[in-house]
Amino acid sequence: MIKRGLVIVGGGPAGMAAAISAYENGVKDILLLERDQYLGGILNQCVHTGFGINYFKEILTGPEYAERFIEKVKNIPEIEVSLKSIVVSLLPDKTITFLKPGRLETIKAKAIIMATGCREKTREMVHIQGTRPSGIFSAGLAQKLINIEGLLPGKEIVVVGSGDIGLIMARRFTLEGAEVKAIIEIQKKTRGLLRNMVQCVEDFNIPVYFNHKISRIYGKDRVEKVSACKVDDNFNEIQGSLFEIKCDTILMSVGLIPENELIEMTGARIDGNKTSVPGIFMCGNCLKIYDLVDGVTEDSFLTGKLAADYIRVRHPSLQR
Amino acid sequence: MIKKMTCIECPKGCRLMVDVRDGKVLKVTGNECPKAELYAISEIEDPARILTSSVLGQGLILKMIPVRTDKPISKARIFDAMKEVKKIRVTVPLKFGDIIVKNFLSLGVNLIATRKAE
Numbered sequence: 368m369i370k371r372g373l374v375i376v377g378g379g380p381a382g383m384a385a386a387i388s389a390y391e392n393g394v395k396d397i398l399l400l401e402r403d404q405y406l407g408g409i410l411n412q413c414v415h416t417g418f419g420i421n422y423f424k425e426i427l428t429g430p431e432y433a434e435r436f437i438e439k440v441k442n443i444p445e446i447e448v449s450l451k452s453i454v455v456s457l458l459p460d461k462t463i464t465f466l467k468p469g470r471l472e473t474i475k476a477k478a479i480i481m482a483t484g485c486r487e488k489t490r491e492m493v494h495i496q497g498t499r500p501s502g503i504f505s506a507g508l509a510q511k512l513i514n515i516e517g518l519l520p521g522k523e524i525v526v527v528g529s530g531d532i533g534l535i536m537a538r539r540f541t542l543e544g545a546e547v548k549a550i551i552e553i554q555k556k557t558r559g560l561l562r563n564m565v566q567c568v569e570d571f572n573i574p575v576y577f578n579h580k581i582s583r584i585y586g587k588d589r590v591e592k593v594s595a596c597k598v599d600d601n602f603n604e605i606q607g608s609l610f611e612i613k614c615d616t617i618l619m620s621v622g623l624i625p626e627n628e629l630i631e632m633t634g635a636r637i638d639g640n641k642t643s644v645p646g647i648f649m650c651g652n653c654l655k656i657y658d659l660v661d662g663v664t665e666d667s668f669l670t671g672k673l674a675a676d677y678i679r680v681r682h683p684s685l686q687r
Numbered sequence: 688m689i690k691k692m693t694c695i696e697c698p699k700g701c702r703l704m705v706d707v708r709d710g711k712v713l714k715v716t717g718n719e720c721p722k723a724e725l726y727a728i729s730e731i732e733d734p735a736r737i738l739t740s741s742v743l744g745q746g747l748i749l750k751m752i753p754v755r756t757d758k759p760i761s762k763a764r765i766f767d768a769m770k771e772v773k774k775i776r777v778t779v780p781l782k783f784g785d786i787i788v789k790n791f792l793s794l795g796v797n798l799i800a801t802r803k804a805e
């Protein structure tokens with residue numbers, strides 16, 4: 368079995384910052400595994416501005432923020448980047464198995480950093496009654512379809528939840544010529560940033576219904592309409608408040624959850640940026656959900672250093 | 688007249704109280720940094736936003752190339768700008784920051800690529 372020094376799983380902003388930091392703290396053999404065909408993670412689809420204000424003191428788009436780290440990673444020969452490489456198993460002895468086009472590889476690492484990001488909650492997790500037609504997307508998937516694939520998923524949109532991704536997608540759909548009929552939020556205020564309420568919602572006069580929920584989805588093959596109602600403090604329907612909204616598409620923006628199946632496979636407990644397995648570390652959105660990528664970068668620099676310290680003590684020969 | 692607004696210059700979102708007379712800003716309070724003053728003036732006189740979108744690539748590694756205006760444009764022109772953005776086809780490799788359209792819609796701003804596309 369091939370032995371490697373530090374292996375990082377995930378090439379988003381977290382994985383890239385961890386790799387740079389580990390190198391700067393003395394690690395000389397770093398392998399960065401990314402399942403996609405390019406580095407950058409979720410930032411590639413976030414074409415709007417609002418990244419890097421804290422870290423770079425500049426207003427950048429997602430791809431611009433990513434580019435700065437991609438360039439840096441490419442200029443460090445000690446960091447080997449392996450794209451189209453999806454990690455399928457992780458064992459507590461730090462054996463990693465990943466799939467590359469055409470082959471399965473197993474390697475043993477001295478230390479591992481997990482930087483696999485997060486995924487979005489789905490309709491199933493918020494329990495909406497009704498049929499199961501096509502036309503229900505998570506907001507991030509719709510973002511990918513528009514910004515990466517160049518496809519518009521629908522024309523008459525209802526957004527469920529008022530997280531930042533939902534607000535940003537309400538604006539994106541409006542700019543693309545679709546009509547955003549409503550943003551329905553069960554809480555009494557937005558979960559997103561106030562600036563996004565201004566520049567994504569108020570700028571385009573998109574109706575927002577706070578203290579409301581979707582009670583049913585209608586449609587046979589494609590979404591045809593939803594019914595919405597006002598809710599009380601316990602999120603129960605207030606009698607007589609039901610109304611219908613005609614739409615062909617529903618965007619779910621109801622929260623993010625860390626992507627941690629691989630860590631669960633090892634049985635390790637997460638403990639800050641470390642885990643209960645010595646030498647396995649975590650950073651970025653798979654550790655906790657960050658609102659801003661700047662926080663991810665700072666957290667991941669710390670994790671890179673922790674991994675470097677671990678390797679220095681346990682495996683001095685791997686030091687530069 | 689006091690107008691309330693939320694500053695959008697950074698994620699903090701300061702709540703501003705803007706004293707406006709005859710379409711001019713006299714005083715801004717509630718802000719934590721000086722950027723909010725310029726924001727309030729622009730918001731009262733001619734609200735402007737950076738436009739971000741993506742344009743179609745042809746024969747390049749990326750199907751869609753993310754773009755933005757390098758400076759804010761008048762909010763009133765956002766939909767005109769989107770119409771133009773939809774007509775654009777990029778056929779040559781681009782570096783990050785390359786100008787795709789110079790003096791976009793004669794607005795005195797450039798439309799630039801925000802990602803490399805080979």
Ligand SMILES: Cc1cc2nc3c(=O)[nH]c(=O)nc-3n(C[C@H](O)[C@H](O)[C@H](O)COP(=O)(O)OP(=O)(O)OC[C@H]3O[C@@H](n4cnc5c(N)ncnc54)[C@H](O)[C@@H]3O)c2cc1C
Pocket residue numbers: 376377378379380381382400401402403407408409410413417418452453454455482483484485486506507508510531532535623626650651652653657658659660661663
């Ligand atoms: C849809 C969405 C929109 C967002 N919009 C904004 C925003 O507008 N502004 C802002 O500041 N923040 C935003 N965020 C949050 C911010 O972008 C994230 O906090 C940040 O990108 C997280 O970085 P990360 O590296 O932890 O995760 P990611 O960027 O998700 O990167 C994780 C990487 O790991 C890879 N990966 C996962 N599993 C495996 C595996 N098994 N094998 C190999 N590779 C794997 C993925 O392909 C991905 O490239 C958004 C997040 C999401 C999900």
